Amino acid sequence: MRIGLLTGGGDCPGLNALIRAVVKQGSIHGHSLVGFRHGWRGVVDGDLFPLTRDHVRGVLPLGGTMLGTARFHPHEDNGGIDAVLETLKHEHIDALICVGGDGTLHAAGKLAAAGVGMVCAPKTIDNDVWGTDRSVGFDTAVSIATEAIDRVHTTAESHDRVMVVEVMGHHVGWIAVAAGIAGGADMILIPEDPFDIDDIAARLRHRHRSYASSSIVVVAEGATARPGTLDFVAPEGPYGSIVAGAMGERIKIELQERTGFDTRVTILGHTQRGGTPTATDRLLASRFGVAAADAVDAGATSVMTALVGDEIKLVDIAEVAGRLKEVPEDLRRVAESLY
Numbered sequence: 221m222r223i224g225l226l227t228g229g230g231d232c233p234g235l236n237a238l239i240r241a242v243v244k245q246g247s248i249h250g251h252s253l254v255g256f257r258h259g260w261r262g263v264v265d266g267d268l269f270p271l272t273r274d275h276v277r278g279v280l281p282l283g284g285t286m287l288g289t290a291r292f293h294p295h296e297d298n299g300g301i302d303a304v305l306e307t308l309k310h311e312h313i314d315a316l317i318c319v320g321g322d323g324t325l326h327a328a329g330k331l332a333a334a335g336v337g338m339v340c341a342p343k344t345i346d347n348d349v350w351g352t353d354r355s356v357g358f359d360t361a362v363s364i365a366t367e368a369i370d371r372v373h374t375t376a377e378s379h380d381r382v383m384v385v386e387v388m389g390h391h392v393g394w395i396a397v398a399a400g401i402a403g404g405a406d407m408i409l410i411p412e413d414p415f416d417i418d419d420i421a422a423r424l425r426h427r428h429r430s431y432a433s434s435s436i437v438v439v440a441e442g443a444t445a446r447p448g449t450l451d452f453v454a455p456e457g458p459y460g461s462i463v464a465g466a467m468g469e470r471i472k473i474e475l476q477e478r479t480g481f482d483t484r485v486t487i488l489g490h491t492q493r494g495g496t497p498t499a500t501d502r503l504l505a506s507r508f509g510v511a512a513a514d515a516v517d518a519g520a521t522s523v524m525t526a527l528v529g530d531e532i533k534l535v536d537i538a539e540v541a542g543r544l545k546e547v548p549e550d551l552r553r554v555a556e557s558l559y
């Protein structure tokens with residue numbers, strides 16, 4: 221069997237570990253593998269190269285993706301689906317393993333419906349893919365954000381400041397909540413719970429009058445205000461992504477004006493995506509990669525590998541595509557209890 225492999229959407233730590241696992245397990249099954257460069261764009265353009273065990277030697281601890289990636293979805297491009305099907309036919313590809321987040325998986329579902337043998341694996345630092353408890357890249361992003369919060373604590377305390385730390389999270393607040401709890405943030409603003417800026421300012425004034433001289437406010441880039449409380453929505457850039465720093469900077473300005481406290485902002489941005497994956501992400505990526513190769517070998521199609529509890533299972537892509545996994549209420553309650 222000739223299997224194609226691609227990584228789509230934003231990069232994240234752990235992708236190379238997943239690619240390595242697919243190649244090694246696929247070769248054990250006796251299949252040949254090819255990698256498509258730059259996600260679905262590479263499939264449309266027929267840009268591919270052979271993937272062997274030699275190609276993946278030493279890539280386990282490396283960040284990014286050796287295949288390259290792009291935010292391109294063939295079902296949104298005129299003639300894109302037909303171009304993908306033509307490439308697969310011309311290159312004699314029997315099945316695809318697609319690694320990506322919501323947008324990439326949505327495209328995979330369209331191709332699966334068109335008859336392409338399709339197995340997917342979820343990766344996104346936002347951890348918002350439905351059907352899996354964890355996605356590749358999330359643990360590393362949380363670790364990076366937590367370390368950053370730990371570091372700004374000391375400078376906030378030294379200068380009696382309010383420090384606003386903006387983390388990624390367009391539609392959900394998984395990174396903000398997880399890193400905020402782990403880093404001891406004093407307030408966490410996420411898209412799931414629109415905030416009242418006057419209420420936030422009042423809480424900070426109470427803190428500083430009563431028992432604290434500094435505060436840490438963690439803000440997901442996609443956090444939104446309650447209607448009528450703050451007339452501001454973070455602007456979007458290319459491909460619908462939030463402009464980094466927009467919400468964090470606005471929160472800083474509003475809090476400084478309302479409290480009078482010296483307030484600074486730290487925008488973590490793409491540092492959350494880069495660098496060496498944690499052991500947890502390497503392990504999860506390796507498990508997903510082996511499971512994806514096994515699924516293709518077994519003839520499975522239109523499925524995604526998922527972590528459910530401690531087990532790796534296969535879930536139907538149709539149940540995943542287009543759905544976001546929000547931060548559950550009980551975890552939000554934990555965050556609020558620790559303010």
